[in-house]
Amino acid sequence: MGADAHHHKETFITKYIFSQDHKMISKQYLITGLIMGIVGIAMSLLFRLQLAWPEQPFGIFESTLGKWAPDGVMDPNVYLALVTIHGTIMVFFVLTAGLSGTFSNLLIPLQIGARDMASGFLNMVSYWLFFLSSVVMLASLFVEAGPAAAGWTIYPPLSALPQAQPGSGLGMTLWLVSMAIFIASSLLGSLNYIVTVINLRTKGMSMTRLPLTIWAFFVTAIIGVVSFPVLLSAALLLIMDRSFGTSFFLSDIFIQGEVLHYQGGSPVLFEHLFWFLGHPEVYIVLLPALGITSEVLATNARKPIFGYRAMVASILAIAFLSTIVWGHHMFISGMNPFLGSVFTFTTLLIAIPSAVKAFNYITTLWKGNLQLNPAMLFSIGLVSTFITGGLTGIILGDSTLDINVHDTYFVVAHFHLVMGISALYGLFAGVYHWFPKMFGRMLNKRLGYIHFWITAVCAYGVFFPMHFIGMAGLPRRYYTNTAFPYFDDLADINVVITIFALIAGAAQIVFLYNFIHSMFYGKPTVQNPWKSNTLEWTAPIKHFHGNWEGDIPEVHRWAYDYSKPGHKEDYVPQHIPLKKGEKELQH
Amino acid sequence: MTTLLMITILVSVSIAVWQITKIFQVAQLNKKVDDSQVANEKDNDWNGKLMFAFLVFIYLITIYSFWEWGDVLLPEAASEHGVDYDRLMWISMALIFFVQIVTQALLHYFSYKYRGRKGLKALFYADNDRLEFIWTIIPVIVLAGLILYGLYAWSNIMNFEEDEDALVVELYAQQFNWKARYAGADNVLGDANVRFLQDYDGLNLVGIDSSDPNGLDDVVVQELHLPVGRKVIFKMRSQDVLHSAYMPHFRAQMNCVPGMITEFAFTPTITTEEMRQNPDMVAKVQKINKIRYDNSQELIANGEEALDSYQFDYLLLCNKICGASHYNMQMKIIVEEEKDFNSWMSQQTTFAEVIQ
Numbered sequence: 030m031g032a033d034a035h036h037h038k039e040t041f042i043t044k045y046i047f048s049q050d051h052k053m054i055s056k057q058y059l060i061t062g063l064i065m066g067i068v069g070i071a072m073s074l075l076f077r078l079q080l081a082w083p084e085q086p087f088g089i090f091e092s093t094l095g096k097w098a099p100d101g102v103m104d105p106n107v108y109l110a111l112v113t114i115h116g117t118i119m120v121f122f123v124l125t126a127g128l129s130g131t132f133s134n135l136l137i138p139l140q141i142g143a144r145d146m147a148s149g150f151l152n153m154v155s156y157w158l159f160f161l162s163s164v165v166m167l168a169s170l171f172v173e174a175g176p177a178a179a180g181w182t183i184y185p186p187l188s189a190l191p192q193a194q195p196g197s198g199l200g201m202t203l204w205l206v207s208m209a210i211f212i213a214s215s216l217l218g219s220l221n222y223i224v225t226v227i228n229l230r231t232k233g234m235s236m237t238r239l240p241l242t243i244w245a246f247f248v249t250a251i252i253g254v255v256s257f258p259v260l261l262s263a264a265l266l267l268i269m270d271r272s273f274g275t276s277f278f279l280s281d282i283f284i285q286g287e288v289l290h291y292q293g294g295s296p297v298l299f300e301h302l303f304w305f306l307g308h309p310e311v312y313i314v315l316l317p318a319l320g321i322t323s324e325v326l327a328t329n330a331r332k333p334i335f336g337y338r339a340m341v342a343s344i345l346a347i348a349f350l351s352t353i354v355w356g357h358h359m360f361i362s363g364m365n366p367f368l369g370s371v372f373t374f375t376t377l378l379i380a381i382p383s384a385v386k387a388f389n390y391i392t393t394l395w396k397g398n399l400q401l402n403p404a405m406l407f408s409i410g411l412v413s414t415f416i417t418g419g420l421t422g423i424i425l426g427d428s429t430l431d432i433n434v435h436d437t438y439f440v441v442a443h444f445h446l447v448m449g450i451s452a453l454y455g456l457f458a459g460v461y462h463w464f465p466k467m468f469g470r471m472l473n474k475r476l477g478y479i480h481f482w483i484t485a486v487c488a489y490g491v492f493f494p495m496h497f498i499g500m501a502g503l504p505r506r507y508y509t510n511t512a513f514p515y516f517d518d519l520a521d522i523n524v525v526i527t528i529f530a531l532i533a534g535a536a537q538i539v540f541l542y543n544f545i546h547s548m549f550y551g552k553p554t555v556q557n558p559w560k561s562n563t564l565e566w567t568a569p570i571k572h573f574h575g576n577w578e579g580d581i582p583e584v585h586r587w588a589y590d591y592s593k594p595g596h597k598e599d600y601v602p603q604h605i606p607l608k609k610g611e612k613e614l615q616h
Numbered sequence: 617m618t619t620l621l622m623i624t625i626l627v628s629v630s631i632a633v634w635q636i637t638k639i640f641q642v643a644q645l646n647k648k649v650d651d652s653q654v655a656n657e658k659d660n661d662w663n664g665k666l667m668f669a670f671l672v673f674i675y676l677i678t679i680y681s682f683w684e685w686g687d688v689l690l691p692e693a694a695s696e697h698g699v700d701y702d703r704l705m706w707i708s709m710a711l712i713f714f715v716q717i718v719t720q721a722l723l724h725y726f727s728y729k730y731r732g733r734k735g736l737k738a739l740f741y742a743d744n745d746r747l748e749f750i751w752t753i754i755p756v757i758v759l760a761g762l763i764l765y766g767l768y769a770w771s772n773i774m775n776f777e778e779d780e781d782a783l784v785v786e787l788y789a790q791q792f793n794w795k796a797r798y799a800g801a802d803n804v805l806g807d808a809n810v811r812f813l814q815d816y817d818g819l820n821l822v823g824i825d826s827s828d829p830n831g832l833d834d835v836v837v838q839e840l841h842l843p844v845g846r847k848v849i850f851k852m853r854s855q856d857v858l859h860s861a862y863m864p865h866f867r868a869q870m871n872c873v874p875g876m877i878t879e880f881a882f883t884p885t886i887t888t889e890e891m892r893q894n895p896d897m898v899a900k901v902q903k904i905n906k907i908r909y910d911n912s913q914e915l916i917a918n919g920e921e922a923l924d925s926y927q928f929d930y931l932l933l934c935n936k937i938c939g940a941s942h943y944n945m946q947m948k949i950i951v952e953e954e955k956d957f958n959s960w961m962s963q964q965t966t967f968a969e970v971i972q
Contacts, residue, residue, distance in 0.1 A: 057630075105942075105943065164626055167626075190856075281809060282856055331737070331738040334742075336743055363871050395739075398738040399732045401731060413724070416719050429704060433705075433864060433867045478663065493681060494685065497681055509943055592737045614743070
């Protein structure tokens with residue numbers, strides 16, 4: 030299909046709303062993701078206030094929570110709702126759809142040299158399903174009894190019984206509906222990414238010449254297709270239990286003075302189904318961020334990514350292992366201890382490819398000529414938090430050690446650093462790096478530096494102390510710790526954490542300002558601002574459906590010929606043919 | 617109504633996005649070449665130096681945290697397996713800190729050392745099979761050791777034998793409190809099910825089946841007493857939602873699942889009295905009481921009641937989100953000498969006495 034085939038007449042609606050152009054869809058994903066991110070982060074600041082100064086009245090609670098904060102004091106049910114929706118929004122709406130949706134859409138066609146996704150129509154449907162699920166999730170915040178409040182893992186019976194908590198009524202129904210739509214969106218997107226990468230690579234773009242971003246997006250999509258349907262089945266069975274009286278997850282329940290009819294189900298079954306997605310989900314969030322980091326680090330270090338083959342192998346190893354480790358969330362769920370042993374074994378194995386990736390990133394920096402752009406800082410920051418957060422996984426993945434830190438703040442610290450902050454850094458790195466490609470303008474670098482440094486300091490300030498309160502035995506999801514005098518000496522640590530969180534939140538306003546301001550008034554970009562090798566920088570700055578005027582460039586080398594001896598410039602784009610006698614690296 | 621409002625807002629946001637894009641296209645027309653927003657040598661220099669400063673920051677926050685808060689970490693283990701647990705924990709911690717210190721140093725030092733300079737070319741260095749083999753095989757060996765040690769400890773903790781001497785106790789969870797049931801003289805818990813909860817006008821607190829003779833001598837209490845030095849086998853039940861019985865001082869935790877019985881066992885080794893005399897614990901309690909005293913002064917100034925002073929007790933907490941009062945679902949645990957335990961037990965009423 031030539032460029033002309035895509036140059037049909039575009040109306041306002043087909044170009045900006047129901048667009049089938051992957052670049053427009055990518056922008057739609059990014060902006061929806063950012064809006065959801067604002068909601069998710071704002072929620073975390075609200076409950077951090079409650080944790081630092083428990084049961085104190087705050088004007089902000091009265092104005093944002095209304096009847097759920099009588100006299101400005103947050104209600105325990107709302108605390109749980111905020112924690113639940115914060116988790117749901119950040120994991121699924123921001124770091125899955127916002128991150129993967131944005132950059133898979135933008136980069137897959139542009140970096141493999143395709144005119145668009147394999148199916149532009151499915152791609153459009155995928156975005157609008159995501160949009161719909163976002164609307165349903167946000168709408169659930171406004172129902173009478175409040176949104177879902179059973180934790181983002183929505184374990185039944187708490188999530189199944191409206192008698193158990195107010196959030197398990199209509200709020201939970203909307204949560205389940207929203208997630209069902211979200212999963213449909215994610216599956217359509219993922220299938221499209223897989224088919225596109227397999228079928229639409231330009232001439233010369235062999236799998237071993239793919240940039241690591243594409244490898245990461247490709248494998249992420251495969252994990253998504255394998256695991257998301259299982260969550261859908263869990264959600265459907267839960268809907269059955271809630272609305273049609275089945276007993277998949279429920280048995281022997283007495284609540285509010287009444288014996289319920291449920292017999293023979295098991296909540297542990299739900300936990301298995303949930304984590305069969307839930308754990309791969311960690312890598313669905315993380316792998317795209319690592320892919321972006323590989324690209325940004327190599328480009329800005331002006332060096333080839335170290336160990337390309339090992340990087341691909343570790344992505345594949347992580348993807349495979351990620352589907353057989355879910356049980357480490359369930360060591361003390363009551364499942365057979367022998368299963369716990371098996372999951373300990375597989376879980377700790379994942380540390381090996383992860384360690385390889387971290388070492389390779391560090392070696393990529395060694396003897397580089399580092400261009401410390403904001404995107405580069407976020408990528409280095411990602412490696413730092415990935416290591417800090419990943420290392421504590423060795424403790425949590427060990428069934429024995431998990432016994433005492435399970436569901437404490439130690440876990441909160443671990444997963445926020447290794448997947449929350451790391452993936453967020455990946456998202457920021459991607460935005461700073463590809464903003465010129467998306468909007469034709471540059472983000473302001475000075476604001477970018479301010480954004481990074483404040484965020485970097487605060488991320489450690491927030492999550493490092495959490496390891497301590499976790500090892501002291503403080504459970505997560507407690508509305509206040511004042512019911513236990515034993516934890517009184519942790520109160521000042523919670524204040525420190527909240528202050529850092531508030532500053533970090535403020536720093537994100539700098540980013541938002543930079544983002545919106547630069548869309549209008551940013552410096553117009555040059556063709557290839559970061560002097561990068563990948564194909565997207567050969568496409569014209571001005572977007573049009575079809576990506577390249579004329580023929581799609583042909584690929585003659587891998588994506589990482591930075592500072593290659595024998596070339597004048599310190600980069601050789603992929604579409605430049607090999608010189609006479611020049612050897613391509615065996616990789 | 618609110619849903620409609622939300623939809624309207626989101627639609628207007630999408631329209632705003634479209635307009636923004638439109639404006640951007642108009643603005644595209646008068647573009648000029650400008651690389652002022654790409655990092656230059658000066659940016660590389662100061663950001664590289666900040667990277668080094670950031671390494672110092674990570675070290676400092678680590679040292680500060682241990683200095684200031686180190687005393688809250690893992691209180692002394694009060695169970696037999698807790699000592700093994702702690703050993704494995706500190707070995708893993710030492711390893712983690714070693715790797716953390718070295719890798720963060722390399723990462724940030726390289727970011728500082730190799731900050732970009734004009735006219736410099738990076739080293740073209742794409743691969744080294746030997747290096748990669750080394751840093752694959754080292755984690756393999758280290759992790760193999762950790763896995764073996766971990767699995768050994770795990771199977772010791774989880775595969776306990778139901779020997780005669782062990783005390784059998786049921787932990788019973790409900791929104792939002794705990795109950796404990798002792799098996800009585802026969803040391804066998806009677807059958808129980810939520811269907812029996814409404815028998816005997818609600819006096820059957822944990823739903824014991826009164827037709828099972830084993831249940832008649834069972835004792836249901838709201839405070840958990842354990843004899844020191846004797847293995848306790850816990851059988852956990854829940855009547856409504858998931859709960860988790862978390863006893864941090866004993867390094868013990870197990871979920872309570874409606875519809876099934878879960879198990880955990882440990883041997884308490886330190887009585888409550890002994891723990892209260894423990895110098896670390898004395899210091900901790902003093903610190904807590906100082907905080908409570910200061911807070912009380914504030915409360916009194918506001919005309920509210922002062923806080924009680926605190927005395928150490930072992931805790932059973934709920935550690936699985938279970939609803940509004942999850943944060944206050946607790947039970948006191950008292951570990952005492954066997955004879956004290958026996959005399960306490962003899963004062964309790966059995967199920968047979970309750971339903972008479």
